[in-house]
Amino acid sequence: MKNIIGRKVGMTSVFTADGRYVPVTVIEAGPCVVLQRKTVATDGYESVSLAFADARKNGLTKPLAGRYKKLGLTEKKHVREFRRAIDGAPEVGGTVDVTAFVEGDRVDVVGVSKGHGFAGGIKRHNFHGGGRTHGSMIHRQPASNGDTNSGHTHRGSRRPGHYGVDRTTHQNLEVVRADAERNVLLVRGPVPGAKNGLVMISAAVRPPKSRAAAQGGK
Numbered sequence: 001m002k003n004i005i006g007r008k009v010g011m012t013s014v015f016t017a018d019g020r021y022v023p024v025t026v027i028e029a030g031p032c033v034v035l036q037r038k039t040v041a042t043d044g045y046e047s048v049s050l051a052f053a054d055a056r057k058n059g060l061t062k063p064l065a066g067r068y069k070k071l072g073l074t075e076k077k078h079v080r081e082f083r084r085a086i087d088g089a090p091e092v093g094g095t096v097d098v099t100a101f102v103e104g105d106r107v108d109v110v111g112v113s114k115g116h117g118f119a120g121g122i123k124r125h126n127f128h129g130g131g132r133t134h135g136s137m138i139h140r141q142p143a144s145n146g147d148t149n150s151g152h153t154h155r156g157s158r159r160p161g162h163y164g165v166d167r168t169t170h171q172n173l174e175v176v177r178a179d180a181e182r183n184v185l186l187v188r189g190p191v192p193g194a195k196n197g198l199v200m201i202s203a204a205v206r207p208p209k210s211r212a213a214a215q216g217g218k
Contacts, residue, residue, distance in 0.1 A: 001048070001085060001086055001087065001088050001089040001090075001096060001100055002085045002100050002101060002105070002107070002202060002203040003048065003050065003082040003084070003085055003086065003089075003096070003100075003200075003201070003202045003203070004029045004030050004032055004050070004096055004097070004098065004100065004101075004185075004200075004201050004202075005029070005030065005032050005050055005051075005052035005053075005078060005080055005198065005199070005200055005201075006027040006028055006029035006030065006052070006185065006198075006199050006200075006201060007027065007028045007053070007196055007197070007198060007199070008025065008026075008027055008111065008191055008193050008194070008195055008196065008197045008198075008199055009025075009026040009027065009028050009184075009195065009196075010025070010026055010195055011023060011024065011025050011026070011190070012024060012026060014176060014177065014186060016176060017103075022176060022188050023188070023189065023190075024176050024177075024186040024187060024188050024189075025186070025187050025188075025189065025190060025191040026184060026185075026186060027109075027184065027185045027186075027187060027191065027199060027201065028183060028184060029097075029098050029183060029184065029185045029201060030052065030095075030096055030097040030098060030183055031095045031096065031097040031183060032050040032051060032052045032095070032096045032097070033050065033051045033052075033073055033074075033076060033093065033094070033095060033096075034048060034049070034050060034051075034089065034090050034091065034092050034093060034094045034095075034096065035049045035050065035051045035067065035068075035071070035073070035076075035079060035092065036048070036049040036092060037049075037089065037091070037092060038081075045083065046083065046086060047081050047082060047083045047086065048081070048082050048086045048089045049079055049080070049081045049082075050079070050080055050081075050082065050096060051073075051076030051077075051078065051079050052076055052077070052078045052079075052080075052198075053076060053077040053078050054074060054075065054076060054077065055075040055076055055077040056077075057075075059075075059077065060075055060077075064079070071092060071093060072093075073093060078198055080200055082200075082202060084202060084203065084205070085202055085203040097180060097183060098178045098179065098180055098183055098184065098185050099178070099180050101175050101178045101185060101201075102175070102178060103175060103176065103177060103178065104174065104175065105174075105175040105203070106172050106173070106174060106175075106203070106204035106207040106208065107172075107173055107175060107187065107201050107202060107203060107204055108169055108170070108171045108172070108173070108201075108202055108203070108204050108205055109169070109170050109173055109187065109191050109192070109199050109200070109201050110167065110168070110169045110192070110199065110200040110201075110202075111167075111168060111191060111192035111193035111197055111198065111199040111200070112165060112166070112167060112168070112192065112193050112197060112198070113164050113165060113166050113167075113168045113192050113193060114164050114165075114193065114194050115163075115164040115165040116163040116164040117162070117163065117164075118160065118161065118162060118163070119160065119161070119162075119163035120140055120142070120160045121140075121142040121158065121159065121160055122140050123163065124158075124160065124161065124163045125158045127142065127158075130143060142159060142160060145157050145158075145159065168192035168193075169192075170189070170190065170191060170192055171204060171205065171206065172204050172206065172207060172208055173187045173188060173189050173191070173204075174187070174188040174189075175187055175188075176188050185201065187201075
C-alpha cells in the first residue's frame with residue numbers, strides 16, 4: 001500500500017547514488033494507524049482511513065475519541081481516507097510507514113498552499129503590468145477586463161482577490177530516499193504548503209512512461 005500521511009519539514013539538497021545533486025523536500029511520513037477499512041459490500045466502495053500524529057487528551061471530538069477507544073488505539077490528530085493503491089493494506093489497527101516506498105517511486109503529494117492574503121493581478125495571475133515610462137501610473141493595475149456595459153464581473157474573470165490556501169497536488173514527484181529509522185521521505189522538488197503543513201502522499205496517478213517503453217511503442 002503506497003499511501004501515507006506526513007508533515008512537511010523543509011527543503012535541502014542531497015547526492016543520489018548516481019552522483020546527481022538534487023533539491024529535495026523532507027517529509028516526516030508516518031507511522032500511520034489504519035483506523036477503518038471500507039468495502040464494496042458494506043459501503044459501496046473500497047478505501048482505507050489512516051490516522052497520523054498523536055492528539056492531545058482533550059483535542060478530539062467525543063465521536064472520534066469514541067472510535068479510538070472502541071478499537072483500543074492511541075488517539076490521533078489527523079484522519080484521511082485513501083481510495084487508490086490500497087492493495088496489501090494492513091487490517092484495522094495495523095501500521096503503515098515509509099517502508100512501503102522505495103527509491104525511484106513516483107508519487108503525488110497533496111497539501112494546502114501557502115496563504116498570500118489579498119493579492120493583485122500581477123502576483124495572483126502573473127499579469128504583465130502596464131507601461132513604466134511617460135508617467136502612465138498604471139504599473140500594477142489590472143486595467144480592462146472585457147465588456148463594461150454588463151454591470152457585473154463575469155464568472156471566471158481573473159481579478160485581484162484571495163490568493164493561496166487552496167488544496168494543491170504536485171504530481172509525479174520522485175522519491176529520492178526512504179529512511180525507515182527516522183520515518184522520513186526525501187522527495188525531489190517542491191511540495192505544496194508551509195513548514196509543518198500536513199501532506200498526503202500516494203502512488204502517482206499518471207506515472208511517466210520510461211523512455212525504453214515509449215520507443216518500443218513507436
